[in-house]
Amino acid sequence: MTVSPAPREHDVLTDLLTQVGYRNEKAFAELYRRTSARLFGLCMRMMGDPDDAEETLQECFVVVWHRAPLFDPRLAGAMTWLMAIARNKAIDRLRQRPRTQGARDIDWDALPDTSPGPAEDGENDLAYRRLSDCLGALENRQRYCVRDAFFSGLTYVELAERMQVPLGTMKSWIRRALQQLRACMTP
Template identity: 40%
Template sequence: MSSSPPDQALSLERAALSRALGRVALQDRDALQEVYRRTSRKLFGICLRILGERSEAEDAMQEVYLTIWRRAGSFDPARGNPISWLAALTRNRAIDLLRRSGRRESAPIELAVDVADESPDAETALIEQGDEARITYCIERLAKSDAAMIRTAFFEGTTYADLAGRSDLPLGTVKSRIRRALLKLRECLG
């Protein structure tokens, strides 16, 4: 059974991240930049969720990437997914910082029964990963300029007016191109 294009994209992303971590282990600064580019949003989200304050999450991120720089050699691609390894490392670092700050709000353990676990279950997390890979696959099928507009508008939050200014295109043209690109994405994701 052959894997679908989104599965292939996910496998390629994992392989690229594993290779970059291997190069970080050899003290390759460019590789660390690549790891940062590929992972910083996800890892920052973990820090922010645990620490609750942006400035503390930013401090944690600095420590996380220093730890990655020092410990990249301990990652074994045969034993696991690189993003899982990085997420666990990030989570542990954020929890350490939370403990160090002394800001632990705790309640009696008996109350834990009443706390709902709002994190997605494993099946939902896998589906979301697959969705992300499918979206990436479909965006890569767009014309480069249209893909860049979609990424900038929807992933970076840039307004259509700012996009028009950046690209020296009329606002109406930007809106039309994004609308056509969204239709192509919908068809691809169909």
């Protein structure tokens, strides 16, 4: 008797998200169980407040329920798609905050990633390694600006103020960094 290997987490999440697109409530509950901790971690890092992070996560899953029929596994992995929704919801909430709260300085290199499951699976993924290598090839200031723009939700204006450079310079730095990333990521 042969034992078939357990499905990879990536494949399980893809299947669950596809089933959510068909309005399968059990699949939605399982998708939440498997991904909410990681998505909450992203929201928490971006929001800096547990209550805001919880509300952002709730909004994220409302969007997932409504947009799941649009998910296409040929365009993005399930976790990537979910992370993008969570990131965008967090950015929306951060932009609604009063200006006085400002953005927090985050030392991205000092944050440990201790989450098991999808994170470990993602680290083994070729695309993840390629992106990590490509980010590592950027100049330090470009890398930090791209990370702060995409993971903290900072605007060009906020980044320019933080780095004490003109707005046009900041836009150029990020544009060049994204061009470098695109060139590096293209096989």
